[in-house]
Amino acid sequence: MDGWILIPIFLPVIAGAALLAFRRGTAGKNSDTGMEDGMSGKAQPESAGELKRLHLLVGAVLFVSALFALAAAWSGERQVTLFYLMADIPIYFRIDQVGALFVTFTSIVWVAVGVYSFVYMKHEGRERQFFGFYLLVYGVLVALDFSGNLVTLYMFYELMSLTSMPLVLHNRSREAVMAALKYLFYSMCGAYCGLFGIFFLYKYCDTLTFTAGGTLNLLLLGENGGLLLVAVFMMILGFGVKAGMLPMHAWLPTAHPVAPSPASAVLSGIIVKAGVLAVFRVIYYVVGPEFIRGTWVQTAWMSLALLTVFMGSLLAYREKVFKKRLAYSTVSQASYILFGLSLLSEAGVTGALLHSVFHAFIKSALFLTAGIFIFQCGKTRVEELRGIGKRMPKTLWCFTFAALALIGIPPASGFISKWYLAQGALEANVGVFGWLGPVVLLISALLTAGYLLPVTVRGFFPGSRAETSKEKAENELGAQAGQEDAEAVREHGGEPALGMLVPLAVMAALAVLLGLFPGALIEYAARIAAAVL
């Protein structure tokens, strides 16, 4: 009956796979001439008509699947058992409130970033391949959000790692390939830590089907509580890899600078959230929060999360490469969410869910901005962005709004989620973390202001021309390079095409507006939190 909720999973997967297979098909035909797409190191330009058709197809598939995904998510609780892996292990989809929430923001961001990439990917080339994997990952993510039991979730978690890897290595440089492998192996390492826990949970839980409040069977557990705690901690660490939790955060700053900006945007905004979702499902829907409350696992988890919040911000503050800075920022912000979850209190969970949503929009907006800077004037480092606001004020305004939201300045959205996170920490009766948490969050917010706002400030107010001697020399060099180049730079340096600006504006607007009118969302998140605790 509810089989149609599989449409948003299979439609993009099939379309994406078809795109990739078709590319290979043409490659075979062209092999005599030696002109193969992807064969050559450089991107092979596709003809304009072909591109238009490609964009139309991808756009249509994306739009239709997103519509179906939203329809499925908001039409009440539905479930489908696809097939049985083994007698007691079905591949089973069920849409609950959490899944609906995650699918919603995933779909919005995915469509917006998709539109943005129609323009952006022109300068990266190999569009067919990019969009093929882009669609694949979307289908896998929807499946991940709809997963109704732990094994299904694990299956799509691994598939997500595998299918998103080609997005990272898109430009095929040596660094990109190495970064992609690093991303893949970190993810796999995390996934196997998670699997380790799943084995134990399978033994000690009544069922692996997600049930609010957990399904742990204490009778079965008997004396083995200590062992299971280790297993649960392994799962938190393992799925935390995707969420960039220390000590396994290093893939983020490596993968983001080399990946195309739209890929970075969805990696940071959405795929990181898959790690969050997995941890959330494990703790609140299988193990049950009561099992780890007050144990060393909770303490270690909170400490790691707080440490990551602080270290991430600090590293971001020190980082000069713009996209790397944003990547460290993701490390820090994702751990806000994990910290919220680790508190095991209603306000904490509410805050974590809110921050997942807000951060998805904010971080994609920030990465889209970084992409625009690269696309329009090839600038990747923060100090090169001086005075950029003169050339593209709209872009920088969008960036500024998103930045304000991330710092948590009221009334932008980040404020709301951080408020709940701090409140959760104070309520949660977690000893020293009750006050340490809010303090770290506050310091991190200051650092966030420190690493994001200077871009705005210097972008709009570059100061006098005579800065450091080095810059002076550079300016002189630029002047010598001749009138033509300068004109070319100016020409390319303007506001981006609407196809890029509109998605950015939508993301930034959502980041602010959700803060202004948060009522319904808060209520929704609080309902989930109340159900699982």
Add this chain to the structure above:
Amino acid sequence: MNAIVMVFVVLFPMAAGVLVPVLPFKNRTRMMIYIEGAVLFNSVLVFAMLLHQPREAFVLLKFTGNLSMSFRLDGLGTVFAAIVSVLWPLATLYAFEYMKQEGHEKIFFMFYTITYGVTLGIALAEDLVTMYCFYEMLSLVTLPLIMHTLSREAILASRTYLYYSMGGAAFAFIGVIFILIYGTTADFVPGGVLDTARVGSPGLLLLVYLLCFLGFSVKAALWPFSSWLPKAGVAPTPVTALLHAVAVVKAGAFTTMRVTYYSFGADFVRGTWVQSVLLCLTVFTIVYGCSRALKETHLKRRLAWSTVSNLSYILFGVALMTPLGLLGALCHMVFHAVMKICAFFCAGAVIHQTGKNYIYELDGIGYRMPKVFAAFTVSAMALMGVPGLCGFISKWKLVQAALESENSLACVGVAALLISALLTAIYMLSVSVRAFFPGGNFDPAGLEGGKDPNWMMLLPLAVFVAVMIGFGLHAQPLVRALESVAAGV
């Protein structure tokens, strides 16, 4: 169905193989048709026999006293015979194409076909003595296959193989003797045949069991007896793929299952120091094989090390000494056969089409041979244990058995399995990534020749991929069948 069929399927390939160099074939195609026809006919017979499950035994020879060469089909034998008889025709088909460039085809196919019969002999043996005979025979008839190229390297490798196998068989023989003395019968009986009245103090017998297990596990490349397997990678790919990933090495695993669950009996060993030793060795080999695979840059040798590791998954299941452990071991025996033969065939296809042996030469080759590398990637993911492919099922069953056994070393084994899975991801996927996503400075002109091979090589690959996905998504019937086999012990 007459029990004589059992003897026929063992002897027929041997006879057919011996006739290959003798018969006057007009051309190569005739020879191909003859061999493939014989192998296919035999496989069909085996399947007919497996479906009818003849219960009675058939005594071929009586040596003396209670020593005889006799055959009987039971659950465990069914599993092994089924694996072998499915894979052999496909591998033979692949070998026709592959062996074109290797020469000495008649000799090769003679031994290749004989090996089929010998392997079935191991599967169908009714008692320990018969199995031992065929086990020795297997070492001898596969020897010429390893030294096929007659290069110095090949001869050295075959010598190593011979010494290891013979040494292992000698140790195993001690076990055979003790079973003849202390057992009620030499036949295989689920649960073991040890006569408790005669055993007295089990100390010596445990040691003998250990020696016997280690002796048979030489073929299954348990550390420290594993180095022959990667060396034997010099053999032509059909040999490495079918024999060194399936028939020979699985015969090693199969014989350890026989002595453990059908001769000595798992109850006898469970909880003793011998079990701890075996668990330690298998767990170590699981990680050791993967690490060596990671270090290796020669594609076939990398796959061989991976086999070492995966075989120890099976031995680990056996060493758990529980029916669940045997179930996990059987699952992995079946699934690993398909996954690894597929990976080897892909490596062979690369060698056949381009002559490239080393992984660093494979940049961008996925664009020339997309179908082969698609198959390779699927088998890589299956070996890693991605859910939805068959490797996940067997790992799940193994881990479940390990956790149920309440043995602390078994929990270490679970960790080892996962570490091994991660290493597998690294050493397999880095090949796929290199093939499909070469670095930016990649020069397409340097990639002369090489495209997807013809249908004789692709058909087996397609079958294997279908099997991996099919069993990955719907393993229930197979698992239930294996459960009934394992439940007997």
